[in-house]
Amino acid sequence: MVFHKHIHIIIIFFFSINLFGQDESYNKHLYDGNINYDKDFLLAENSYRKAISINSSNIKAPYNLSNKYYEEELYDEALIRQVEALKNAKSNNEKHRINHNIGNILMKKDLCKEALEAYKNALRNNPDDDETRYNLSLAKLCADEQNKNNDKKDDKKDDQQKDDKKDDQQKDDKKDDQQKDDKQDQKNDNKNEQKDKKNNPSKDRGSAKLSPEQIKNLLKAMNNEENKVQAKINEKKQKGVKIVTEKDW
Numbered sequence: 001m002v003f004h005k006h007i008h009i010i011i012i013f014f015f016s017i018n019l020f021g022q023d024e025s026y027n028k029h030l031y032d033g034n035i036n037y038d039k040d041f042l043l044a045e046n047s048y049r050k051a052i053s054i055n056s057s058n059i060k061a062p063y064n065l066s067n068k069y070y071e072e073e074l075y076d077e078a079l080i081r082q083v084e085a086l087k088n089a090k091s092n093n094e095k096h097r098i099n100h101n102i103g104n105i106l107m108k109k110d111l112c113k114e115a116l117e118a119y120k121n122a123l124r125n126n127p128d129d130d131e132t133r134y135n136l137s138l139a140k141l142c143a144d145e146q147n148k149n150n151d152k153k154d155d156k157k158d159d160q161q162k163d164d165k166k167d168d169q170q171k172d173d174k175k176d177d178q179q180k181d182d183k184q185d186q187k188n189d190n191k192n193e194q195k196d197k198k199n200n201p202s203k204d205r206g207s208a209k210l211s212p213e214q215i216k217n218l219l220k221a222m223n224n225e226e227n228k229v230q231a232k233i234n235e236k237k238q239k240g241v242k243i244v245t246e247k248d249w
Contacts, residue, residue: 026054030061037068044068052084059085059094070105079105096126103135112142 033047045068051061066081082105086098103118119136123129210218 023055026051026058026061029054030064033061033064037064041068041072056084057088059088059098063098066101066105070101070108073108075105075108079109092125096122096129096132099125100129100132100135103132103139107135107139107142110142110146112139112146115139116143 029047029051033044033051036044036047045065048061048065048068051058052065055061062081062085066078066085069075069078069081079102082098082102086095086102089095089098099118099122103115103122106112106115106118116136116139119132119139122132123136126132
């Protein structure tokens with residue numbers, strides 16, 4: 001990817017700012033940031049931030065600070081400062097350069113579709129920039145590839161959902177079949193039980209439990225029957241015994 005050739009030109013241009021036409025304090029911090037741009041990142045960042053705090057509508061400090069963030073691979077911070085500069089950009093040239101650099105940052109963040117739009121905005125302000133046009137073609141290829149990958153992911157997700165739904169349906173069908181089998185087994189058991197009762201009626205009577213009162217009466221009846229039998233036996237014995245008379249001596 002080709003980076004915009006105007007980045008360093010703008011920095012050099014800012015070195016020669018006419019301090020008499022702008023706020024002296026702003027220009028001093030901007031100048032300090034430019035002096036330390038390639039020497040000390042922290043000093044340069046601090047100077048640019050001070051300049052921005054003095055005049056937030058001037059695009060020079062946020063633009064240069066964004067470029068420095070970009071070089072340090074701090075892409076989120078770089079994007080914030082470029083967007084800040086774009087809000088206050090007035091000329092087509094400024095808007096072109098800022099949108100071009102926004103596109104570069106978005107490409108680094110793998111946001112190809114968004115980068116494509118940024119490069120289009122840059123070309124709207126300068127249709128003749130070949131570097132922007134080249135970067136636009138790269139962003140388009142990247143965006144198309146990402147769309148294909150997303151489509152594949154969506155198809156895979158749909159297939160997975162279909163498989164999950166099919167598995168759930170199979171589980172439900174299996175559960176229904178099991179319930180039907182259980183009901184049929186219960187019916188068969190009931191039929192066999194009724195058939196067994198019909199063929200063996202004594203089982204039901206024999207299996208019935210007697211209450212304590214019934215048991216008591218049954219024992220009493222058995223005892224009475226036994227007494228009657230014993231009485232008859234004794235009566236027979238009495239009839240068969242010979243009577244012996246006393247003998248005088």
